[in-house]
Amino acid sequence: MSNVVDHCTAESADPALTLLHRVFGFRGFRGQQGEIVRHVSDGGDALVLMPTGGGKSLCYQLPALLRPGVAIVVSPLIALMQDQVRALSQAGVRAASLNSTCGLEELRTIEQDMRRGELDLVYMAPERLMTPRMQELLQQVPIALFAIDEAHCVSQWGHDFRPEYLQLSVLHERFPRVPRIALTATADARTRQEIVRRLGLDEARQFLSSFDRPNIRYRVTPRRNARDQLWRFLETEHPGDAGIVYCLSRRKVDDMAEWLNSKGRPALPYHAGLDAATRQRNQQRFIEEEGLIVVATIAFGMGIDKPDVRFVAHLDLPRSMEAYYQETGRAGRDGLPATAWMTYGLQDVITLRQMLDSSEAGEAHKRVERHRLEAMLAFCEHTACRRQSLLGYFGEDLPEPCGNCDTCLEPVETWDATEAARKALSAVYRTGQMFGVAHLVDVLRGRETDRVRQFGHHRLSVFGLGADMEAGQWRTLFRQLVALGLVEVDLDGYGGLRLAERCRPVLRGEQPLHLRRDPAPARARRKRAVPETPFARPEDEQLFDALRVCRRELARDQGVPPYMIFHDSTLREMVELRPDTLDALAGINGVGERKLSLYGDDFLGVVREHL
CATH class of the missing domain: 3.40.50.300 (P-loop containing nucleotide triphosphate hydrolases)
Structure with a gap:
């Protein structure tokens, strides 16, 4: 050189x-x-x-x-x-x-x-x-x-x-x-x-530099049926795209990869429980093939330089904002539109806190990790621009809402949850601070189940006090109370809820509480985050596809991933500029001298065929 x-x-x-x-x-x-x-x-x-x-x-x-x-x-x-x-x-x-x-x-x-x-x-x-x-x-x-x-x-x-x-x-x-x-x-x-x-x-x-990745659209949705929600997201927004799906457990990774394959989407598992040869093979296939999905634990991704990952989906809550930022950052490295999609629920919080409390780390380290988990929960429940929240965590100010996250595109409805929260907190206290969400919801809604009668909770003053709210609304409220640190989960017992010290002002009515209202389950098809036809004319789309075929064949001959020949952004510029000489091709971003000499004639030939 x-x-x-x-x-x-x-x-x-x-x-x-x-x-x-x-x-x-x-x-x-x-x-x-x-x-x-x-x-x-x-x-x-x-x-x-x-x-x-x-x-x-x-x-x-x-x-x-x-x-x-x-x-x-x-x-x-x-x-x-x-x-x-x-x-x-x-x-x-x-x-x-x-x-x-x-x-x-x-x-x-x-x-x-x-x-x-x-x-x-x-x-x-x-x-x-x-x-x-x-x-x-x-x-x-x-x-x-x-x-x-x-x-x-x-x-x-x-x-x-x-x-x-x-x-x-x-x-x-x-x-x-x-x-x-x-x-x-x-x-x-x-x-x-x-x-x-x-x-x-x-x-x-x-x-x-700025932490901002403006091409990534951030979306967080409450979990109802994770598989159905993921499938709707993939089919309506990223059919055929390469992406990563993160899960917390190895078993969930294996099950999800098998399920995606059964639905017709090629997917590979990746976690520490697989032997080294399988992990290496699956990672290499993801790098070299187009349109492949990897379902993985957090062990996957740090060494991946694949630019055309169009989505990163989290089916479980990441441990921290740092982990979330790093993992979602694997999408859209080429600067083209990509999506960071996540679904989460109360069980995520319980699982992560159990893992943290049972770890052998020192108390100082655990305090830091608890703070990071709380920040992650606050991000999920945030009612304003998610990008402002994400960048604010890293000490960066974004003056205006981004316009490219779920809360900007579909503003969140909030409600005065002060009285409902007081009822929920009272139910936790009066039942003895030892029961889980399902039982507390039955008490509040006045359902005389065998378990409610067994403990005599049908005689409590809070029994039936929340009959005006649906069970799903109460579950959402308890999730948010846990996320806000007003209620804690007993990790040593059976997951019962107990009051946290910081709930006192809310319980006494001294502190108002406004929370986000979960959106109704989506029924209509969403608009794709990346349009299916990103070109103005059908012939441009045809040329782009032909250039990708040329790239794929050259990559196979060279034994390298297609993106190492040229990124999608370079091919798109070829479509836009239609170079007809080597000098013109040399003016396109991503075409250096050696690649021009190696591949210039091949790509010019494809362009000329479509002129």
Whole structure:
């Protein structure tokens, strides 16, 4: 790649911009990319916070090509390394990864290539980087920079803590003249401070981009029948699209994948209970095939760089806003419209709190996790713009409602729930603070079930006091009381409800309570989040389909996922501009010099057939 850098320097006052176009096919930087690239290329340290799909990788890949030596990229997952290396190789960049899947001969070859200066970037896990053998090798070769990807893994308060990342603090001591760049998409102020402290980045310049992903539509719906709700969502909004469905348990993952297949939607399971070979095979199929759904626990996704994931669906409540943001961020990495859809209920809250309380973590850590879970619940019950709530959690202000979430598109109806909440709280108290929601609803609605009569609750003053409300309304109210922390679930017993200290002002009538009213079950078909025909003319749609077929065939021949040839956004630009020469094709975003030489004639041929 050094010859390209030499040409860039000769032809342009801004070699970074020229290299960006020649290698990666982009005509300009996005947001702070250019500033970050120039800062690191000049030898400066940096902490970069940029949302998923915002172009973090370019922030170290370009400086790696502009600076002499080999760039060392620390990455937590083998799949992520392999994906990056394959994509760079497609662009003509000399890259390799050192990981546990490499044979002895391959390891030796990569090390020799590093010594000979024949590699621009080498990816490796932190464990390998800190071995005496690798530290000795790095002393023998010129190093362009150290890039620490997924830097939030260094935070003990984070959701993806990796103790191996703590060792990376010695890089500055051993290689004081080598610039370091730490990158993450999910780090609140506290986590950023911990990254700086643990990695010794006190003098590093911080580049904080917006957390906003405006192309993602956020939607949360109360659970009624999760399967029916998911199927309605898939059929009306994302038929044939690739996506991820997250579940909390392995059994639920297996059942949901089997059910989707029985309904005609190809789906694969992914969780820690599967053997490594099956997990690897399913992940690889998801990366390489189009229109496939993966049903997974949270173990899936961190190493996935697939740009055309059109939806992420949660059938269970995520543990925190950080986890939710990271998981939903796997949708729409190409910048095209995508959906983050979630359904949740009271049982989610009970399950997550049981898991938290039974964990072996210290009390301080549990307090932090309880706070995060409460924030997640507040987001679900939020009555205003969800994007404002999500960004506000990360300390970012969105002045106006986004217009692209469920509460903006279909404003939530609220109601004065003060008196109903007092009745519900009284029912909890007068029945002894030991019964679950179903029993409490029977008491409030005046149903003389065997269980109600057994405990004599038909003689209580609250019996029948809520006959004017439907059972579903009472269940919703109890869910919201739990979410607000006014009622707690007895996790040591049988899930009975008990009053929390903070309920006193509401119970006494001193604090009004306005809650969201759950919408009625949807009957009409929703409009697709991504229109079925995103082009003005039918012939444009035909050309787009033909370009995708061409891409699929080339990808099969090359043994790479289709998106590594060109993203959908690049194909759409081909449809719009109808290039008829290689020079015209070179002006399209995503078409770099090497891809132009490899694939230009094939795609021009398809365009010419449809002119």
